[in-house]
Amino acid sequence: MEPHNTIDIDKLNKPYFVWFEENWTHDDVLHQHNKGQLVYVESGFQYITIEERIYLLPQNHAVWIPPNTIHKTNSHSERIKLMIMFAEVDQKKSFYREVNVFSVPPVLREMIKYAEKWSKLLDTRTDETLFLQALFNELPHFVEQSLKLHICLPRDKRLAKVIEYLHDHYREEFKINELSDIAMLSSRTLERIFKKETGLTLSKYQQMLKIIKSLELLSSDYMTISETAYEVGYKSVQAYTRSFQTVLQFRPSDFIKNIK
Missing domain, CATH: 1.10.10.60 (Homeodomain-like)
Structure with missing residues (x-):
């Protein structure tokens, strides 16, 4: 998911990057990133096409998109609030190589909201790195009950x-x-x-x-x-x-x- 053309995610020299928007707009264009990304829908609903499958993210749901995975987004919601977190992950772990759509439990929801304070921060900060490292380390446990809702094109x-x-x-x-x-x-x-x-x-x-x-x-x-x-x-x-x-x-x- 490419938020805007103002920041090149792949050129950022930091392991994690948080991006939050009150009213998200994006291009409906296929693209990919070196980092994996967690997309959380706080309000509204989001359709995401990932490797020729269409996934739906309702409110309070999220998707993990593995690194270098071709995808694009489109939404019919008039207003959509998204939090996107890009992360360098250990791709030897099978979880990080798979697409996962899931309902976000309260603990993870609060962690995501807390991370909003680092939104669009370009500099590397120790507190941000440590917090998001903990979040992504626990992510596989949060999505054990994944919502397998998609249709293939x-x-x-x-x-x-x-x-x-x-x-x-x-x-x-x-x-x-x-x-x-x-x-x-x-x-x-x-x-x-x-x-x-x-x-x-x-x-x-x-x-x-x-x-x-x-x-x-x-x-x-x-x-x-x-x-x-x-x-x-x-x-x-x-x-x-x-x-x-x-x-x-x-x-x-x-x-x-x-x-x-």
Whole structure:
């Protein structure tokens, strides 16, 4: 994630760098950094594309992006408050080589907020280094219950219009013959290629889209669980809750409690 063009993160001669913004703006451009980075969403919601997977960061969630990992960001939130911490890490440890999206527990949340006082500090300070070294040493323990919520972008160009259609019409029940016409493939071929490219069936992919969109709505505080369920295309709150639990292993009400 490239905050702005005013600071070249890779040229900074310090092991850690903190960047906080009240109203974050960024370019939707693929890039990478020598350092790993922890991205924490204090308010709003953030979409991040990492190595052809789209991840969602709701409020009070974070993602660890390994060093030299190609990624880009985009957000539909009107205002977003982000804290980003860049860090030199031991890449021999498997944790630091993997993408992790997770709910931020209270202790880590307070540590991140405390680190705000070093935001955009270009000079190396001992107190900053020692504090952030402790934070990143403990980070693997904080993310043991990682939220594995992402969807894969297919590389096969024949699926591009199908993906676009599903994203634009996720509320509606799709008809396989209509998608086949869009892709100019037989139904059987479309389903086979789609599963191979995304790891999901067409129906499971649509389910993920519905749940991801619902997390976005629940994070906004503008809609109740019931209103969200109908907004993303479920015919009942019960059906939405079952689907939500199937994907995330916890209930919508648990998610709301966690982001408050």
